[in-house]
Amino acid sequence: MAAQVQQETALDPVVDSVRDREIGVEQEHLDRVYQRLEEKIHEAEFLMNDAAQRGQVGTPGALAERDAQVFRAGIHLNRLNNEFEDFLFGRIDLLLGKDGKKGPDGAYTAVEPAEGAVRPDNTAEIAETLHIGRIGVLDAEYAPLVIDWRAPAAAPFYRSTPVDPGRVVRRRVIRSKGRRVLGVEDDLMRPELKATLAGGELPVIGDGALMAALGQARSHTMRDIVASIQAEQDMVIRAPAASVTYVEGGPGTGKTAVALHRAAYLLYQDRRRYAGGILIVSPTPLLVAYTEGVLPSLGEEGQVAIRAVGSLVDGAEATLYDAPAVARAKGSYRMLKVLRKAARGALEAPAAATGRAAGVGSGQLAFGEENADGADGAEGAENGGDGAAGARQHRATPSRLRVVAFGRRLELEARELDRVRDTALAGTAPVNLLRPRGRKLLLDALWAQSGAGTRHTDPELAAELRSSFDEDVSTEDSFIEFFDSWWPELTPRAVVEAMSDERRLGRWARRILNPGEVRRVARSLKRDGLSVHDVAMLDELQAILGTPARPRRKREYDPLDQLTGLEELMPGREETQRERAERLAQERTEYAHVIVDEAQDLTPMQWRMIGRRGRHATWTVVGDPAQSSWSDPDEAAEARDEALGSRPRRRFTLTVNYRNPAEIAELAAKVLALAMPGSESPSAVRSTGVRPRFVTTRRAQGGGARDALARTVREEAARLLDQVDGTVGVVVAMNRRAEAARWLAGLGDRVVALGSLEAKGLEYDATVVVSPAEIADESPAGLRVLYVALTRATQQLTVVSADRDEPDADGVPDLLRD
Numbered sequence: 001m002a003a004q005v006q007q008e009t010a011l012d013p014v015v016d017s018v019r020d021r022e023i024g025v026e027q028e029h030l031d032r033v034y035q036r037l038e039e040k041i042h043e044a045e046f047l048m049n050d051a052a053q054r055g056q057v058g059t060p061g062a063l064a065e066r067d068a069q070v071f072r073a074g075i076h077l078n079r080l081n082n083e084f085e086d087f088l089f090g091r092i093d094l095l096l097g098k099d100g101k102k103g104p105d106g107a108y109t110a111v112e113p114a115e116g117a118v119r120p121d122n123t124a125e126i127a128e129t130l131h132i133g134r135i136g137v138l139d140a141e142y143a144p145l146v147i148d149w150r151a152p153a154a155a156p157f158y159r160s161t162p163v164d165p166g167r168v169v170r171r172r173v174i175r176s177k178g179r180r181v182l183g184v185e186d187d188l189m190r191p192e193l194k195a196t197l198a199g200g201e202l203p204v205i206g207d208g209a210l211m212a213a214l215g216q217a218r219s220h221t222m223r224d225i226v227a228s229i230q231a232e233q234d235m236v237i238r239a240p241a242a243s244v245t246y247v248e249g250g251p252g253t254g255k256t257a258v259a260l261h262r263a264a265y266l267l268y269q270d271r272r273r274y275a276g277g278i279l280i281v282s283p284t285p286l287l288v289a290y291t292e293g294v295l296p297s298l299g300e301e302g303q304v305a306i307r308a309v310g311s312l313v314d315g316a317e318a319t320l321y322d323a324p325a326v327a328r329a330k331g332s333y334r335m336l337k338v339l340r341k342a343a344r345g346a347l348e349a350p351a352a353a354t355g356r357a358a359g360v361g362s363g364q365l366a367f368g369e370e371n372a373d374g375a376d377g378a379e380g381a382e383n384g385g386d387g388a389a390g391a392r393q394h395r396a397t398p399s400r401l402r403v404v405a406f407g408r409r410l411e412l413e414a415r416e417l418d419r420v421r422d423t424a425l426a427g428t429a430p431v432n433l434l435r436p437r438g439r440k441l442l443l444d445a446l447w448a449q450s451g452a453g454t455r456h457t458d459p460e461l462a463a464e465l466r467s468s469f470d471e472d473v474s475t476e477d478s479f480i481e482f483f484d485s486w487w488p489e490l491t492p493r494a495v496v497e498a499m500s501d502e503r504r505l506g507r508w509a510r511r512i513l514n515p516g517e518v519r520r521v522a523r524s525l526k527r528d529g530l531s532v533h534d535v536a537m538l539d540e541l542q543a544i545l546g547t548p549a550r551p552r553r554k555r556e557y558d559p560l561d562q563l564t565g566l567e568e569l570m571p572g573r574e575e576t577q578r579e580r581a582e583r584l585a586q587e588r589t590e591y592a593h594v595i596v597d598e599a600q601d602l603t604p605m606q607w608r609m610i611g612r613r614g615r616h617a618t619w620t621v622v623g624d625p626a627q628s629s630w631s632d633p634d635e636a637a638e639a640r641d642e643a644l645g646s647r648p649r650r651r652f653t654l655t656v657n658y659r660n661p662a663e664i665a666e667l668a669a670k671v672l673a674l675a676m677p678g679s680e681s682p683s684a685v686r687s688t689g690v691r692p693r694f695v696t697t698r699r700a701q702g703g704g705a706r707d708a709l710a711r712t713v714r715e716e717a718a719r720l721l722d723q724v725d726g727t728v729g730v731v732v733a734m735n736r737r738a739e740a741a742r743w744l745a746g747l748g749d750r751v752v753a754l755g756s757l758e759a760k761g762l763e764y765d766a767t768v769v770v771s772p773a774e775i776a777d778e779s780p781a782g783l784r785v786l787y788v789a790l791t792r793a794t795q796q797l798t799v800v801s802a803d804r805d806e807p808d809a810d811g812v813p814d815l816l817r818d
């Protein structure tokens, strides 16, 4: 053990003074950084003022160089103005490297120490000190004051371990707020070494930053983890993006955090390549809201779109939940076949060609509450009223075409019309793109009936006659009207609306869906509003129907486009920038890189939808099969492989659970053993000594089971609110969501009620899981959903049992007993 290691202990004045001195050292460095940044700001301001004259001076090369300079200075200015709490967060002290080569950031590139860097008596001199921060800053001599966390030189900060330390002797995490350094935490990578820095001892402060980060109270938004990324996570974040990076790991292993940091890393590493945008697909709007602050805190916005899977289609927003049986039918490959038939069949009796109005607003999923009475929920959320559904009108398809051409009355009857349409629709081409063919075949049939084709033997005259016939007929009002209602340009919504007619859906889904499924799906499509599964169906239909070419929308002229990065410099333009990013994101239908979070939950239809957005992209796919709420993982895996194509895969597994204390992880492992026998739980990195609490409902005299449950859950939530500083999540079966929110009324905004499927990806300081049996019985994937529910807490977990849970004398429900 190094003689100079001074471990921090409470109330030790010597240690305190060493710590104060070290904080002072880092404060000095941070002051230098800010001073340098201020110089850069002045430079940037000067360049901005000078911008007006820029068009007239210099060669194109000089202009580009100056724009780049403005861009860099602008980024610094922007970030500085944002006052990151921990702009500077790390430091590594390194041994001399194998060679003396420096990288573009001014740091030495060697990973391994030079021979002789460690002397035979186990002493060594620190040869290089690097500070790590959210952006890189060079001093006036181009020496690195701060290395960007994504730069290669910063990798040892994350990768170095005592087993494989490379050149790193000491790794320090610096905690600061605004311009003030508040604390430092050190880890020694070579504890056996007596290292000196500028002739003095190398002090070591604290017990490491990771534990400090994990112990912090949670809020309703996720924090970035730049200061404490672990080696196995860093491997994923920095993995080359040439193909598909596939990451698996149990709950709490940092998959979401890693996915977000990877997006920032990829942009840093090759901004030009990812100008095509990075799409992050998240399972729920709640998880989007929870995570969307992370990228701005890493300095990345604009080029990354985080979208819930129900918000991927322009103009559609999922606000409803489908009952499991309906979801199973809508999400599976079987639905693809039904949609193909429906898209063609809808022409037989088209609904109003424009379809019905867009789904209800934005915001969070409003799950069907009609099931709150505990029914099996097979029908899902239905709009029982006849309001909008009743108001919908189906336009009848005309069954006869009458025109007058060349002075003759021509007429096509229903049977002939059907034949013409069937011929036109033969094959698999997009239905809307076949309209011109349908029109042409109609004219052919009328021409044949007119007998005019036999009048001329001269081909040129015959052709002329035919073209004037076509002209005559197709400009006739009766023909135009007929054609528009006989073969309207279909919208996805019009087809979905046609599918809400059980009889017609039954025809299109014959031998694909069973009659019960047909009835439920048709009824679910009558609702006002969309589910995540409906959104994937709309997207599929868009592809099946095709979009006829239209005149292109003219893109508005934006003078800022001329000046790379100048918008970053413009004070007060933040809003406009975001709007612009939003607009560009909306116009974008394909991305350069697609990151899928919670990939295990995607249905085959959703994989197809996401696949269309990344046909030429590289991918990062992050998930945990043990948490899948989709009933047929094999079918989903097939769809995933189809979306990812033949691109080579690189697989990573994350093995450490940073969220749950061991006491909670141990309990969750029991459900994992039932849900996926044989799979391994990630190992929890810490333990709190607080075991999960088991409570059974107590019926008051005269009160029913429901009141008892409400009272017990409320009491437990209030108890946990007292015990933790941050948030409390109450997880219930989906059909109890609305009543659970009522149980918690008045307890404040630190506590929230969640349906089991909504809990996906989220975390709370403490959770109350209500009736494991109800959650497990909800769907065929219920045990996996329960596993998700049990793994949301960072500190404390209470399990409340109802009668159905068959709790033992200690209140432990049947499902959670050994």
Ligand SMILES: Nc1ncnc2c1ncn2[C@@H]1O[C@H](COP(=O)(O)OP(=O)(O)OP(=O)(O)O)[C@@H](O)[C@H]1O
Residues within 6 Å of the ligand: 210, 213, 214, 223, 224, 225, 228, 229, 230, 233, 249, 250, 251, 252, 253, 254, 255, 256, 257, 258, 624, 627, 658, 659, 760, 761, 762, 763, 791
């Ligand atoms: N290296 C780290 N340093 C600090 N905190 C970390 C680190 N890695 C993960 N965490 C924290 O652990 C928690 C779990 O991370 P995250 O939500 O990314 O896990 P996950 O694998 O996506 O979990 P789940 O599968 O349950 O959704 C988060 O609070 C995250 O900030």
